[in-house]
Amino acid sequence: MPRLALRPVPAFQALPMLGLATSCGEPDLEADRYLAFQREPDGYEVAPRLVGTLEDLATITGRLGEVRTGGILLYENDGSMTLDGDRALDVGYDVQDGVAVPLDEDGLILWSFYGHLEDIADQLPALGLDGDVFFPLNSAWTPVLPDLLLELLPKENAAYATGGHFFVLLDDLFAKDVPLVANAGVIRHEFGHAVFHVLTSGGVHRRPPFAAADTSVPSLYYSSLHEAFADTFATLSLDAPDYFEDSLPMTSRDVRGDWTIDQVETPEQFHRTAGDDPLALYDPYPLGTVFASTAWDLREALGDPLEAWAILLEGTRIWVDLSTPDNAWALLDAWVAAAGQGVAAEALCASIETRFGDAVLVETCP
Numbered sequence: 570m571p572r573l574a575l576r577p578v579p580a581f582q583a584l585p586m587l588g589l590a591t592s593c594g595e596p597d598l599e600a601d602r603y604l605a606f607q608r609e610p611d612g613y614e615v616a617p618r619l620v621g622t623l624e625d626l627a628t629i630t631g632r633l634g635e636v637r638t639g640g641i642l643l644y645e646n647d648g649s650m651t652l653d654g655d656r657a658l659d660v661g662y663d664v665q666d667g668v669a670v671p672l673d674e675d676g677l678i679l680w681s682f683y684g685h686l687e688d689i690a691d692q693l694p695a696l697g698l699d700g701d702v703f704f705p706l707n708s709a710w711t712p713v714l715p716d717l718l719l720e721l722l723p724k725e726n727a728a729y730a731t732g733g734h735f736f737v738l739l740d741d742l743f744a745k746d747v748p749l750v751a752n753a754g755v756i757r758h759e760f761g762h763a764v765f766h767v768l769t770s771g772g773v774h775r776r777p778p779f780a781a782a783d784t785s786v787p788s789l790y791y792s793s794l795h796e797a798f799a800d801t802f803a804t805l806s807l808d809a810p811d812y813f814e815d816s817l818p819m820t821s822r823d824v825r826g827d828w829t830i831d832q833v834e835t836p837e838q839f840h841r842t843a844g845d846d847p848l849a850l851y852d853p854y855p856l857g858t859v860f861a862s863t864a865w866d867l868r869e870a871l872g873d874p875l876e877a878w879a880i881l882l883e884g885t886r887i888w889v890d891l892s893t894p895d896n897a898w899a900l901l902d903a904w905v906a907a908a909g910q911g912v913a914a915e916a917l918c919a920s921i922e923t924r925f926g927d928a929v930l931v932e933t934c935p
Contacts (some may be wrong), residue, residue, distance in 0.1 A: 598625065600669035603662075606751040607683040608807070612843070613747045613815055615677070617668045622687050626669050627660050629679050633686050634705035634735075636679055642712045642730070644781045652709050674748075675740070679710060681751035682738065688753065689760050689806070696806060697876060697882055703763055703773065708736040727755055729762035736772040740893045743788060745813045754803045754812020761802025765795050770883055778894045787895030789836035789851045795896055796857030798885065800824065801864040805878040810865055821858065824865040828858050830928050855861020856897075863920045867908075870916030883907040898929050905933040 571668035581777050589827065602617035603626055613913030622632040624649075629636040660679065661672040671677045683908075686706070693700045727750055728737040736759055738750045749755050751823040763773065772775055779788035804810050813819035833855035835840075843849035868877040885900065892899040899919055918934035 571670050585726065589705075598907055599662045599667070600602050600662075601667045603680050604671065604677060605684040606677070606686065606747055606753075608753045608815075613751075618684050620669075622690065623680070626662060626680070627797075628657050629660060629683055632704070633683070633684065633690055635705040636683065636708045636710055638710040640712045642709065642714050645732070648739075649776055650730035650735075651733050652712060652730075652735065655709055655712065658710065660833070668760075668768075675710070678748050678751050679738075681748075681757060681845060682708070683813040684752045685751075685756040688758075689757060692806060698764065703760075706734060706736065706763070709739050711740055712737060718882070722823070727759050729766070730768075731766045731777045732774060733765070747814050749816050752810055752812065752816045754807050755816070758799045758804055758805035761799035763886075764802060765798040768820075768889050771888060784851070786836040786840060787893070789839065789853065790856075790895045790897045791835040792851070792853035793836075793856040794860065794894070794900060796853050797860030797864075800857060800861035803880060805868055805874040805881075808868075822854070824858065824862040826858075826862065828855075828862045828924065830856070830859055830925050833859060833899060858899070859924050863917070863924055866920035866924075867904075867913060867916050870912060871912045876915075880904065880907050880913055898931070900927070901929060901931050901935050902927060905931055 575796045601620055603620060603623070604615055605618050606613050607616055607618060622627070623629065624631040636658055637652075637655040638658050643651050643653060645651055658679070660676040662669045662676055663672065664670070669680075671680065688702060690700050693703075723834045723873075726737075729735075730737060736756075741748050765778065766775075767773055779785075779791055784858065800822065803812055810825045811819075811823040813822050834852070835856065838853060839849070839851045843851075864877065864881050868874045871877050881904055882903035887907055888900045888903035891903065901917075905914055905917050905921075908917050916935075918931065920934070921929065921931050921934065
């Protein structure tokens with residue numbers, strides 16, 4: 570996920586000026602709506618949304634899971650993550666005319682996050698996914714990150730903990746128009762990691778195919794495909810090729826770009842350059858963006874993001890059944906096989922030729 574960005578408007582300043590009807594210590598729990606960032610066609614707005622799966626506004630607990638705070642995030646030897654010492658939240662808020670108004674920015678951000686999670690859950694059937702597999706999905710708000718190799722900063726980030734099956738949510742270092750954790754695309758990206766983990770591992774609590782410390786070429790390809798699939802889930806389920814833009818400039822992740830494999834470092838090239846340097850870290854995002862851009866090309870050709878998603882999901886399932894998770898190029902073959910014949914297959918093959926060139930031979934393409 571992105572690291573740092575300067576934006577001029579603190580999110581909490583965007584709250585509507587509502588009157589406060591109750592005290593902070595004893596909020597009126599009969600609110601039927603709560604304030605949250607909501608994504609509209611022309612951008613985000615802070616507006617009331619109905620209380621649905623979020624059953625307790627103070628502890629942010631509901632049918633989809635619970636958000637807890639603090640604790641220490643640790644990597645296990647098998648590549649999974651665990652959280653130790655976390656505690657329940659206690660969000661302060663007041664209520665006016667049935668609308669819950671948070672008394673600090675954390676409440677607004679986390680209510681927005683939960684609302685985005687609810688939107689994902691509502692859409693899963695249309696995406697060909699079973700919500701019972703993924704929920705409940707708990708989250709950790711601002712845990713301690715003791716290991717620098719986690720590839721997370723203590724600010725400006727979010728992550729899905731593979732094997733542990735929970736989200737890690739970090740607050741922003743600099744104010745943004747839309748905080749990262751309140752950005753629907755960012756949350757969908759992280760949920761996409763959960764979907765990819767289930768597809769390649771067999772269950773939310775199964776160990777990943779590769780341990781966290783594994784820096785082999787197959788493991789690095791797997792990491793890139795993880796990012797590719799997560800971005801594909803976000804861009805197609807939200808139909809937003811540049812969802813980062815609402816929070817910070819990130820043109821390198823806009824899947825409409827002319828991204829090609831000759832612009833990025835492959836795992837093989839990384840190993841030749843880095844050698845045995847223990848501090849060298851491979852960046853999986855650029856290669857992942859080339860794959861995600863191929864997926865967006867299919868959406869553009871079909872004119873329907875959900876039709877494109879259905880093909881890519883089926884192709885990914887074919888790839889998992891026939892291949893090992895590290896064989897990135899076999900995924901492209903499986904996508905084309907799932908497309909069958911006609912416009913979809915032609916669009917994928919044209920995109921693969923443009924974006925991967927001679928580096929990849931897809932046998933299912935003419």
